[in-house]
Amino acid sequence: MTDGIYSRLVRRETHSSRSTIAIVVALILAIVLAWIAVESVLAALGQPALLAAPADAVKAVLDAASAPAGAIVAGAVVVAVVGLILVIVSLSPGRRGxxxxxxxxxxxxxxxxxxxxxxxxxxxxxxxxxxxxxxxxxxxxxxxxxxxxxxxxxxxxxxxxxxxxxxxxxxxxxxxxxxxxxxxxxxxxx
Amino acid sequence: MTNSNRFLNRLFVFLVGLVLLVAGGGVAAGALIPGVQQTVSDAASNAAGPTSDALSGSAVWILWVTALAAIVLIVILVAFILGHGHGRTSTLLRVSNGAGGDQPSGGSLVIDAKVAQQVFEEALSHDSNIASVDVAAFSVKGETVLRITVHSRRGASPVEVRRSVDKAVRTWDSLLGETTPVFVQIVSGIRSQLSGSSTRVA
Incomplete structure (x- = not known):
């Protein structure tokens, strides 16, 4: 009875749960989504945008992709590196010492x-x-x-x-x- | 010790990472590799017209759907965040009223996890290898597990620490009349550093 519990506990306590990074990523994602939701509602009601109207924002990104500028490329590389780090973190065992x-x-x-x-x-x-x-x-x-x-x-x-x-x-x-x-x-x- | 869903954590971090990697990598590759750049920029300029039309008020429902989808995702994310860290319990053992010889009659018995904290503190505080002890109870897969965190002194032998803890656990078992799973972690925290070495070597 307890053998299963013990091996589970030992495995869980010697490896990171990855809870912190998952919660941080979820929070950032939730904030971005909240901003998108607010901007969408404001645009639908014809109100002025908080930071950028959805149409302008999407247009800016697409324009940038069709005529790449240095800053955009640098930003894309940063995003890709963050993504790579997250993928590595999610797959590595995460031993806790x-x-x-x-x-x-x-x-x-x-x-x-x-x-x-x-x-x-x-x-x-x-x-x-x-x-x-x-x-x-x-x-x-x-x-x-x-x-x-x-x-x-x-x-x-x-x-x-x-x-x-x-x-x-x-x-x-x-x-x-x-x-x-x-x-x-x-x-x-x- | 908590019931946090670790697979879900990893899956979530992996998916977000993958999306960022593909999106960032796609744009970067589009800019840096000429052949790919043509495809990406063509697709982007083709898409620019219809999307800005769609989002700029000619079809208001798209904006409402976007907002709604974002809110639903936020709710899911909040539920995901709040799903972490449960499992700690204050009740160590509950013996209900019954007819058997090992069960009390006329009332049920509840033993709080604080009892364990006090018993183990008492039993282990005199050990020169041990600086302090924390005891917590967790519910793991329907079973109550006692977690004993032993802050050992600097240079203490983990074998000796373990021997004293095992002895205390045996005493605890006979006290409780029942064997609950016990998980022991021997750590060396700030408390161990401050309490110094139990022996000095000149």
Whole structure:
């Protein structure tokens, strides 16, 4: 009974609902439609237009299309790019930077940031440096762990790699993460 | 956690994007590619006469139909916008009056979601890995789901956080006498940042 609900919830909570962009687009569309409706009624009643009468507006667009000017082309390109962005947004998965951490009695979703902060701590302990000097970034399927060493210090890179792997092994997260430990020598002196 | 129709969101954004892409791309291509430009400009100049006639008052009904269509579309859009975000509920559990041994007789029982908030806050506030807890109840596909948002402290192990939450959930199950689905999200928000690290490494 709950398995279906859990997989649905995990899927929905790890991906964007695209509600915000849909609502914004719907609002803009509604405002444009309201303007069209007002202009149409005003024109039908023979009243002066608010911004442009429908006949003039349509004529202007068609004239512009038959004799293209630079500004019109630029505007058209902008419209096309906005359209392309909307199409891409509507088709892309929209991951929310969190991942499933297993389902049994409860379904758990963990923020990537929580994982990154924990791994910074783990790597700091393993490498005997302050967690503040470990920069961790969690991507789609991999974790970058950068140890920012102070000049003259050395670190057991393999040991850090091992302990980060051990830490991640206990997480049971999907999508799984592969750690990559690097050492940066440009660390600042504090 | 809400019941927002995600497919509809994507479909709507896709359709609007497609219309903009085709319209903008069509005009731009018409201007930039000579062969296409001829076709587009011919069609546009042919259409210019009849459309301006139609909209300039010789046929008033077209204007009324345009206005009406716009208003109908606005109503649909407003309904679409208002359809978002429902599903949160304040009632966690309702046990109605019945004859069975597990049901109360002579009255029904309603448990508010606030009870869960307080129980979980109490159970988890002492954990050094956890900064704070938010609990909300949602109705998902006819079932009430408890959502526990755990703001973990900086550097806390998600495994340990999960272990304490699972323990609290087991206590909660025995308290409630019924298993409701529980969804846990372990996040690291502004509250976690402010509360700092539970351990200092020199």
């Amino acid at each position: 969190r991942r499933s951490a297993g389902v049994d009695r409860t379904a758990v979703v963990v923020d990537d940031r929580v994982i990154a902060q924990r791994l910074a701590q783990t790597a700091g302990y393993a490498g005997d440096i302050s967690p503040d000097q470990v920069k961790v970034s969690v991507g789609g399927g991999s974790v970058d762990v950068v140890l920012e060493l102070q000049p003259g210090r050395t670190v057991d890179k393999a040991g850090v790699q091992r302990s980060v792997e051990e830490e991640l092994a206990g997480y049971d997260i999907t999508p799984a993460l592969r750690p990559k430990v690097r050492v940066s020598e440009k660390g600042s002196v504090r």
